[in-house]
Amino acid sequence: MVRTKWKVIILNAARIVKPGEPLEIQEIEPQRPKGSQVLIKVQSVGVCHSDIHLWEGGYEGIGGQFLKTTDRGVKYPVTPGHEVAGYVESLGEEASSALGGVITKNEKVLVYPWIGEGLCPACRVGDENLCDKPRSLGLYTDGGYSEYLLVPSYKYLIKIDDNRNDLDADSIATLSCSALTAYGAVKNANLGPNDNVVIVGAGGVGVMAIQLAKAVTGARIIAMDLDDNKLKLAKENGADFFVNSKKQNAVDAVMELTNKMGADAVIDFVNASKSVETDMQILRRRARVVLVGLFGGELRLSLVSMPTRAYRLIGSYTGNLNQLTELVSLAKRGIIKPVISNRFKLNQATEALQMLRDGKIVGRGVINP
Numbered sequence: 161m162v163r164t165k166w167k168v169i170i171l172n173a174a175r176i177v178k179p180g181e182p183l184e185i186q187e188i189e190p191q192r193p194k195g196s197q198v199l200i201k202v203q204s205v206g207v208c209h210s211d212i213h214l215w216e217g218g219y220e221g222i223g224g225q226f227l228k229t230t231d232r233g234v235k236y237p238v239t240p241g242h243e244v245a246g247y248v249e250s251l252g253e254e255a256s257s258a259l260g261g262v263i264t265k266n267e268k269v270l271v272y273p274w275i276g277e278g279l280c281p282a283c284r285v286g287d288e289n290l291c292d293k294p295r296s297l298g299l300y301t302d303g304g305y306s307e308y309l310l311v312p313s314y315k316y317l318i319k320i321d322d323n324r325n326d327l328d329a330d331s332i333a334t335l336s337c338s339a340l341t342a343y344g345a346v347k348n349a350n351l352g353p354n355d356n357v358v359i360v361g362a363g364g365v366g367v368m369a370i371q372l373a374k375a376v377t378g379a380r381i382i383a384m385d386l387d388d389n390k391l392k393l394a395k396e397n398g399a400d401f402f403v404n405s406k407k408q409n410a411v412d413a414v415m416e417l418t419n420k421m422g423a424d425a426v427i428d429f430v431n432a433s434k435s436v437e438t439d440m441q442i443l444r445r446r447a448r449v450v451l452v453g454l455f456g457g458e459l460r461l462s463l464v465s466m467p468t469r470a471y472r473l474i475g476s477y478t479g480n481l482n483q484l485t486e487l488v489s490l491a492k493r494g495i496i497k498p499v500i501s502n503r504f505k506l507n508q509a510t511e512a513l514q515m516l517r518d519g520k521i522v523g524r525g526v527i528n529p
């Protein structure tokens with residue numbers, strides 16, 4: 161609990177102490193917000209696939225080589241959780257005066273977690289998510305698997321305006337990674353109404369990409385997955401055609417659906433060796449292949465096909481603050497609807513990660529600390 165006069169503050173956080181081991185609930189005394197910092201009372205935090213990599217300590221690279229998170233600057237123990245929605249608990253002096261009452265205590269907010277160091281070329285143009293020296297919350301610094309979260313600046317908060325929409329904290333939270341990753345990927349695919357796009361992987365992020373592609377591009381959407389339940393969800397969320405790549409020959413099926421031309425774009429939310437091998441066989445000339453998932457592995461590529469067929473391989477990582485404000489607008493108007501399927505308590509964090517890893521969460525899981 162937090163006492164208002166800031167005398168004793170102890171919060172509970174579910175932390176990764178050692179990769180691979182169950183998360184520990186630790187009591188922590190957070191810093192009092194100074195300057196532009198803001199302390200948020202966490203209502204909801206999304207459980208994301210990248211939390212699994214943080215928990216496992218890395219992911220698979222070329223030749224089965226294990227890419228360690230510690231080699232990328234992650235330090236343990238760390239509190240995961242980068243999809244955070246909650247209420248303003250207290251503000252640093254600069255934050256309260258800078259905002260002049262625009263954001264005040266108890267305001268409902270969404271946190272932008274992809275924070276950069278502020279000075280590199282990406283940060284300079286507002287793409288802090290692509291910073292050279294990232295300081296992302298819940299990855300490089302403590303995140304929202306916690307009762308409270310200290311955010312470095314008020315500028316990373318987006319007001320949710322409780323009175324004008326019926327968005328709950330769980331749905332809002334998932335906008336900052338799951339939906340933002342989907343939005344960034346759809347933008348990178350550069351889709352138009354003449355395009356056929358294949359969306360590979362109809363989990364939480366894939367389903368959001370289907371909603372967004374439907375809402376903002378006009379493209380024909382082909383959903384691909386191994387699981388009929390997920391394809392059903394894809395259908396409910398606006399996909400036009402469906403390929404079960406376990407039961408069908410995925411290449412033949414896409415060729416059939418695209419009049420033998422192939423797809424104009426593929427957005428791969430799995431991004432494993434096997435899925436991308438398939439992606440490369442279903443491309444129309446000029447196709448964009450947007451790789452998003454963090455499953456990992458390696459790819460054999462026909463190099464001559466790259467120039468002759470003018471393919472583009474694009475890596476897509478989350479999205480910027482401006483894109484997140486756009487998403488909040490789309491969500492407020494009901495144009496996109498996050499699908500929340502599982503809710504957990506803080507002491508169920510390990511279970512939540514296990515279920516996600518085992519593919520048992522259809523849609524999105526959240527923790528309510």
Ligand SMILES: [Zn+2]
Pocket residue numbers: 276277278279280281282283284288290291292293
């Ligand atoms: Zn930067």
Ligand SMILES: [Zn+2]
Pocket residue numbers: 208209210211242337338
């Ligand atoms: Zn995430």
